[in-house]
Amino acid sequence: MRRTEVIVAGAGPTGLLLAGELAIQGVRVTVLERLHEPDATIKSGSINVASAEILDRRGLLPAAEEAHRRRFAAVKALTSGQADRTVRELVGAGAREARRFPVMGHFAGMLFRNDLVDQDDPVLAAHTAVANGVAVPQYELEVLLAEHCARHDVEIRRGVEVHGVRGTTGDRTDDAEVVVETSAGEFAADWVVAADGGRSVLRKQLGVEFVGTAPELVGYQAIADFDDPGELRRGWTWTPGGVYAYGPIPGRILVARFGPQPEDRDAPVTVGELQDAVREVTGVPVTITGVRGRVTRWSDNARMAKSYRHGRVLFAGDAAHVHSPFSAQGLNLGFGDAVNLGWKLAATIRGWAPAGLLDTYETERQRTAAWVLDWTRAQVALLRGDERTAQLRKVVGDVLCTVPGATNRMLALSSGIMQHYDVSEDADGPVGSIAGDVELASGKRLADHAHDGRFVLVDRSPDGRFAEAARELGHRIAHVPDPASDTSLPSLLVRPDGIIVWADAGPSGDARRKLLDTAIERWAGTR
Structure with missing residues (x-):
């Protein structure tokens, strides 16, 4: 039987990012994926700023920026070089706006407008470094x-289908192994993470409740060949039958x-099913002669796992929560799960995790997921075709x-x-927020x-007085001296997932140093 420290079920964005996060901490990981190749079906066309910042913190922003450039060039070529507003909202405005917050996306089909965004807003201005790495x-x-x-x-x-798990999955304190049963035989691990999608085999087998609201709509997405698109309108259009977006x-x-x-x-999904849906919603008698790739079908089913952990099995991504894809929140929500x-x-496996650390995964991410589910439900409510909803x-x-x-807030x-x-x-x-673009006097950024996935302590004290707090934990905390001429700039302790857990912008007396020691002990542990 093959054995590793962590098995991740699912090689989608959540599973792959999580595997990478574990690996940079020195954990041995095996990812099991039923598909033989990455799925090229059209899905999310971009990531949000928070997800791009995750890539940035792992040194992957240049690769994302290259994908962004390819995306922008491909869309321009396919639209005969005419980068209209819809295109620009989709992929951003290119290198000319490198230091501007990317204005992209929509709420219930209502596009966020560049002309209504105040780029001087300090909330947005603190998150501009990744602007050219979002259209991935x-x-x-x-x-x-x-x-x-x-x-x-x-x-x-790849090509390995997970059928179930057995072993000590119900006892949170037992240290025995978990066995994963697959089409390629059995795999054993200390921990298993189910990132196997909204219909998670592992979540269902373990009987973890999936609570929320039932679907009200059915959606389809495809690249279709039309005999004649006729009167299909570009962009988002609401109709009595629902909503559609063309182009x-x-x-x-x-x-x-x-x-x-x-x-x-x-x-x-057959071509006939897709054609019927397009005709019903758009009111245009189009004929679809074929599709390129696969048609995806989805709904606004909005549910969340009642628990993100069952013994030594944890749930992440769509296995932990599902909702409609409006505003492309699903991929990004899973990204946040993985980096959290x-x-x-890894800290739990290596034995240095402070008491209760792993439990904070559920408490922190369930709260975020609940908000996202409500955010998507609100959009579905605004999509109805009746006259009052239109008003x-x-x-x-x-x-x-x-x-x-x-618009800035939205x-x-x-x-x-x-x-x-x-x-x-x-x-x-x-404290408690994402660090964003923290520029340093050296010319580098946080x-x-x-x-390498360590905590980062940005020390802006004039004498580097916070170095001692992290000295014995240098393998977990990167101490970065950054004496600042602007005394309003705070020193920061930032977790590996980019969350600020301590900040000090004033005179650093014993009380402030004690708060730093408390934060280190709470999140980074002791020697």
């Missing part, structure tokens, strides 16, 4: 992450209609979102940069010191 299609993201895993000796076994890539169609779910959700869980599970969309889009600062929430955890009783200033 999911397929390219998976390839990028697989290469990252390979550099860190992660074993990825900007020729043939790209997304359509969602309210009504009953298909009898067999697992059955492949990786270092905590409400007009109020939201043309009135409320044109109020100064409103954009910041959608981009993931507003995530906040309760990490300290001393929650002044940025992210440059986070590639």
Whole structure:
């Protein structure tokens, strides 16, 4: 029987990122994936700012920026070089806006508008370094992450279907192994992470409740060949039957209609089924002659695992939560799970985790998932085709979102940069928030010191007085002296997942130093 320290079920973005996070901490990981190759089906066309910052902290931003450039060039070529507003919202405005917050995405099909965004807003201005690394299609993201895993000796076994687990999965304190049963035989590990999608085999087998709300609509997405697209409108269009988006890539169609779910959700989508949905929602009698790749079918089923842990099996990504894909929140939510869980599970395996550290994965990420589920439910409510909902969309889009600062707030929430955890009783200033773009006097940034997955202590005291606090934990904490002429700039202790757990912007007396010691002990442990 093959044995490793952690088995990750699923080689989607969540599983691959998690495997990489564990590997940079020295943990042996095997990823099991039923597909023989990464799925090239059209899915998410980009990542949000928070996810791009995760890549930045691991030294993967250059690869993301290259994928962004390819994406922008491909869309321009497919649209005959005419980068209209829809294209620009999709892939950003290119290198000319390298230091501007990327204005992309939508809320219930209402695109965020560049002209309504205040780029001087300090909330947005603190997260601009990754602006040219967000338009990464999911397929390219998976390839990028697989290469990252390979550099860190992660074993990825493709064509292996997970059937179930057995062993000590119900006892949270037992240290025996978990056995994963697969189409390729049995694999054993100390821990298993189920990142095997919304219909997770492992979650179902273990009987973990999946609570939430039932679906109200059915959606489809494809690159279709139309005999004649006729009167299909580009961009997002609401109709009495639902909503659709056509373009900007020729043939790209997304359509969602309210009504009953298909009898067999697992059955492949036929061209006829797609055509019927497009005709019903758009009111245009189009004829679809074929599709390029596979048609995806989805719903607004919004559920979350009641527990993110069952003994030595943990759940991440769609295995832990599902919702409609509006605003492309799913991939990004899974990314957040992976980067939150990786270092905590590694600390547990290596034996230095402070008491209760692994439990904070569930408490922190369930709260974030609950917010995302509500965010997507609100969008579905605004998509209905009745006259009153249309009036409400007009109020939201043309009135409320044109109020100064409103679009900034909506954009910041959608981009993931507003995530906040309760990490300290001393929650002044940025504590509990994502670090963002922290520039240093050396010309480097905080992210440059986070590639190896350690905590980062940015010490802006004039005499480097905080070095002693981290000296005995240098293998876990990177001490970065950064004496600042601007005394308002705080010293920071940042977790491996980019969350600030201590900040000090004032005179550093004994009380402030004690708070740093407390934060280190709480999150990075002791020697």
